[in-house]
Amino acid sequence: MTESNGIVLDVDELRMRYGSLDVLHDVTFQARHGEVVALLGPNGAGKTTTIEILEGFRIRSQGRVSVLGADPTHGDEQWRARLGIVLQSWRDHGKWRVREFLAHLGTYYAPYAVPGIRRPWDPDELIERVGLTEHAGKKLKTLSGGQRRRLDVAIGLVGRPEMLFLDEPTTGFDPQARSDFHDLVRDLADARETTVLLTTHDLDEAEKLADRILVLNGGRIVADGTAAELARRIAGEDEVRWVRDGRRYVDRTPDSTTFARELFARYGDDVQELEVHRASLEQTYLALVREAEGVAR
Amino acid sequence: MNATVLRAGWSRGLIELRQSFTNGAELFSHFLWPALMVATLFFIRDLSVGALLLGALALPGILGMNAATGMIGMSQQLTADREDGTLLRAKATPHGMPAYLIGKVISVSGGLLADLVIFLVPAVLLVEGLRIGPGSWPGLAWVLVLGLIATLPIGAVLGSVFTTARAQGLVQLPFLALIGISGIFYPITSLPEWLQWIAQVFPIYWMGLGMRSVLLPDAAVAVEIGESWRHLETAGVLGAWAVFGLLVAPVVLRRMARGESGSTVAARRERALQRVG
Structure with missing residues (x-):
């Protein structure tokens, strides 16, 4: 499978069932290259399940899914190298130091550099970009919640992903960190290299960041459009x-x-x-x- | 498996090894166990078993036993890394899992090697009747390497199967019992025969025997089963464990890794917090 017409994310009638409980009923959407898409919904709507299926961490019950031209269930290492993943909460590698860890993780991506995409992201540059320069020598377990979250985002970016998944990325951010983070995502989007799918239950965030908003509720996409379109079309x-x-x-x-x-x-x-x-x-x-x-x- | 994976695994292993020697708690445990063993040797060094001194008899056995504890270390670290999401991170990174495992093998065996040296240096000064010379090194090396290949994959399997810190505690009990019947501190021939048979199924006895064959004078063979160092049997049993572990570990690890996702890690933490609260 290859990516056609610039569509990097193609989800068609995705269903997820645990035993007799349907978590996702019919999730269908697409994302184009360079788009920032927000998956918005209340807790328990199926946001995390959806994103974990796309990341290849969870096997779907039914439906067709294509991420960067491949089925996540069978994605190989080369496919994985083009993804960036920021989960809801990480507390791994507590004894490692910020710069050390980013530099180490970067080495995994070096063989996957291609013309036009330099991999990995230089660790010092990346640390500066997420505002952690003064904490570069700290152990991960000594970072505050917000600092750790910024590092998580940096880790998601270290391989210069073409597709970035952010699961509730700004939890625990203060307003300044939140605004910095929004700038970062907008920059990525403006460079037109990275497609971003983020989940959030913060409406304001979805409106600020996303080119398009998908509202997920009760396992269904109940709305899909720009913030303005949604506001007009429904209410x-x-x-x-x-x-x-x-x-x-x-x-x-x-x-x-x-x-x-x-x-x-x-x-x-x-x-x-x-x-x-x-x-x-x-x-x-x-x-x-x-x-x-x-x-x- | 390519050069990048090997290099990433190698540097992971070295970084983790360095971390384990630069933080207080782990540094303490690196010295505690060897110190306890040296103290034990100090008290038993002059007791005699036939023509032999118990100190000399026990020292190689302790080396073998310590090497086998790598299994427990591997198992515990895997459980901890699964709980805090380190494994999931490896899964999210290209070639992250093989590099993670290579790194783990390097850091665990490197840490073990350091512990053996920390124990061996004072112990050798304390104990009389050993036969240590330049000729001992190749023997030490093969017993150690084969012993690690026999035990570390089994440790990885235990770490994948017993998923909580509490279950890991239960793994340690049979391990301690095995040490008790494996002829480490006293000749196995003084145990009832059925216990000897149980001990001979597991690697600990053979690692101890291998070490004794390298470090003790030939006369010491008199207290062993069949009055022989049984090199072939040693290689055979350890080799069988190695093959078994290397066949089973990848399957178990893969199955375990497949089930890891952000929500499983979060759910496990939730349960852990409930137990505490």
Whole structure:
């Protein structure tokens, strides 16, 4: 199998069943080269299961999956060298030191350098990129939660992956670290070398980082699109408030701009205290999750 | 298996070996066991068994026994590395698993070798009646190398099968019992015959016997089974364990590695925390 039309991630009717319990019902989506895709959903929605199947760590029950042109179940070492993986929590190699460990892991990727992709990432450069320069000599077990998480991301990047999986990457980050991390992912995306699939239950993060958001709930993809598309397509209604002749009015409309123009055309100067609340992604998301749960019951 | 894997495994092994000699707790354990053994030798050195001194008889046996403890070390480290996600990391890295195993073999056997030297140097000064010369080295080397090949893969299997630290504690009990019946501190011929047979199934007895054959004068053979050093049988039993381990370990390790994922590591930690809490 080869990658066709720049599609590096192709998931078709993926199902996962543990005994008689279906964890994933029908997960279908694609990601193109260089895209940042967020898999968003509440806890227990199946995000981690999905990402572990794509990483080749879990064997699916049914469906077709292709990652960088290969089935993860049969991915060879060369395939693995093109992946970067950041799991939810790592606490391995506690006695190793930051720089030592990154330099060591880098050596595994050196044989897989190809024209255009220099492997591995230089350890000092990478440490600086994730903001750990002053901790380079520290043992891993002495790092704080946030520092450890930055290192995890660095480890995921050390082989300059073409496909990067991030499972809840910013857990435990302070706002500064979170913002640094977002810059890093955006840079990767802008370089158009790495496709990123990240799971998160932080809506704000998905909106900031992702080109496209997939909402996973109850083992199904319930929405797929850009943040703006999602907000429009599902909740779809902006809220408009105004005051006329001392009375308050509230109305909902899919097109608030036209609505406002017509409002002024009709009442002119009588319209006061106009407020337009765009359909927010948060409302959309909550509506989606509620809706899907209603279906499940 | 290519040069990169070997090199990565080698450097992994050296780094881990260095770590085990640069942190307090492990450094302490590197010296504790040899120190206990030297103390034991000190108290038994002048007791005699027939024409032999017990000190001289026990020293080679202790060397053999110590080498066999590599099995326990391997098993425990594998369990710990599985619990903290080190194995999963290896799985996520290209050629990570073979490099991990090579590294583990190097760090465990390197640590053992160091422990043997730490024990041997003071012990040799303490004990009389050994036959140590330049001619002893090749003999020491083959017993040690074959013994490690016989025991380390078995350790890896135990580490894959017994997955919790608590289960690892249970593995140690039969191991200690085996040491007791393997003729390490006292000639095996003084034990009931059925116990002798059990001891002869396992590598510890043969590693001790091999070491005695190298380090003791010829007259000492009188207290051995059949009054012979039984080199062929030693090579045969250790060789059989080596073949068995090398055949079984890859299968068991592969099966164990296949089941590792982020959620299994997380679930195991959850259970461990519940036990503590």
